[in-house]
Amino acid sequence: MTMGRQVGAGPRRVLFLGATGTIGRATVRALVSHGHQVVCLVRRPADFAIPVGATERIVSLADPSSVTRDGIRGEPFDVLVSCLASRTGLPDDAWAVDYRAHVNALNVSRAAGVTHVVLLSAICVQKPILAFQHAKLAFEAALIASGLAYTIVRPTAFFKSLSGQIDRVRRGKPFLIFGDGTLTACKPISDDDLGRYLADCLDHDERRNRVLPIGGPGEAITPKAQGERLFALLGRQPRFKHVPVVLLDVIIAILATTGRWMPALAAKAELARIARYYATESMLVLDPATGRYDAQATPSTGSETLFDYYARVIRGEAVAERGDHAVF
Template sequence: MAPASSDCRGQRVFLVGATGTIGRATARALVARGHDVVCFVRPRRDGAPTSDAASLGLPEGVVLRFGTVTDPASLMRDGLRSEHFDTLVSCLASRTGRPRDAWAIDHDAHLALLDAARASGIGHMVLLSAICVQKPLLAFQEAKLAFERALIASGLDYTIVRPTAFFKSLSGQVERVRRGRPWLLFGDGTLTACKPISDDDLARYLAACVEEPERRNRVLPIGGPGAAITPRAQGEALFALLGRPPRFRHVPVGLLDVIVRGLSASGRVVPALADKAELARIGRYYATESMLVLDPASGRYDALATPGTGSETLFDYYARLLRGDAEAERGDHAVF
């Protein structure tokens, strides 16, 4: 494995997944720490590249290169260009979690990246993964975990970061509650807990992984600051910010089971419904599994064993949303 640089600041970093919310924040954090950042992004849909970093939400100072991350030839020709890079950082993830998308992006595209990194002499890869791969029951989790194993076995230095829940993933009910509707809870609202982390706090953590030798060749779970919070606590906090008494509507988990079974059966006849069944399974997973470190011996989630970083809490974010100082960019990940 490649030795860590004695001067970890000022590295040349090849960043993929730079136009997602975490990717943009990571680009900002890397530039702020003095790194030379090349972002490999998709061309516009009309085939023309966009040369303005600001139009993509990226900071001044990054270099944009355009190509196709799923095409090994494009990675080498349009992205790496036989140039020297110290570290590859991937914030790339499938947009929907559907099986075909997950294996194409979370696994196959990352294998192409890994091969390109090795061929180019890159010595270190920082991978943004997910804490839910600890208990893989879904296609996208299996795909991520399969690539994690490939990276660990590759001979490259690696840092695999498994964050807990993102703020945007926990913001889907803010607008409905603002409009006077109740907060939806599965079960009693205490089935799960998480230590959510902001985009910027996670980005700063990822950027530090580029530099810190003690984070190499490790799998690192990471959450945000403070204690773990349940969905009920999230709802209570939001109502308090609005100055209203809490109103909850309870949804039985069994209803999700019925939906999954129905869509799975229908999907055998209508292929489009198979994708919907997978999305329903994803929804059920997040309704019943905590985003915390899993104790393999007991099979229980452990909030105390889940490290935290940063300063912004989910409730700080809710307050910014309500003031109009932030916008929840959920997009294709709304199901999450």
């Protein structure tokens, strides 16, 4: 079997998971621009075309034999890159995708010669209380124990996760914030900046065998600051609607109780728990000594800010593809 090339050895053959999402597409574009040969394993025909220069192969990621037969096809690969994530964060989905599908791909790709794995994870696993966080951490642990070189990237927040209220504000409605709007902060990063960072991990020795938190450029921003800038870009006076966090607690309690008899409501309770987590926890590096989030310790990269993106969406130069990142 052909062994994987070493860092900096020129173009590599890349096995890619998660190419149908916005971050996946951006990462594939960056890899192709670097001259790498990218084969994208997808669960169904993509709603959006795979970037030019990459190859699409349809597989069942739940079935290792399908990944081998339909994805690998007896060919050698050097690197496994994954931007794959569960769509809902619900327990069954999270363990099936964030853990088992990744374990399957890890085992099969190792047999195909892969020696380096670049994984897009999430910074929220620093303080895990939700099913999808535990599933992500379980695979991170499996990857670290695999003996392969690894690069685990934990971004702080995505533009699409913070763009859900643009249309709402345009329609004259107030910007929704939890509490006073300063409970949390993040350093959001664009798809393209994150895609370039992930692609560059193939060629940076200092990023191997490390867990890397990363954010976008500029200072950490709060939800209140997001709303203020959005109103300014629209030329309007800021209007906020304050939502008490305790309201989420009440909703969770009701859904969890009724969910004992109605599974659909139990799922909604978990989604409410996810919403509460993001409403109360900052997406920044967590200082284990103090238990506080540290904006200064959160690295920044890239060039596009969230407010640059807001301006492009308002001008009609960009479309907010939110998908399962919708909150409001």
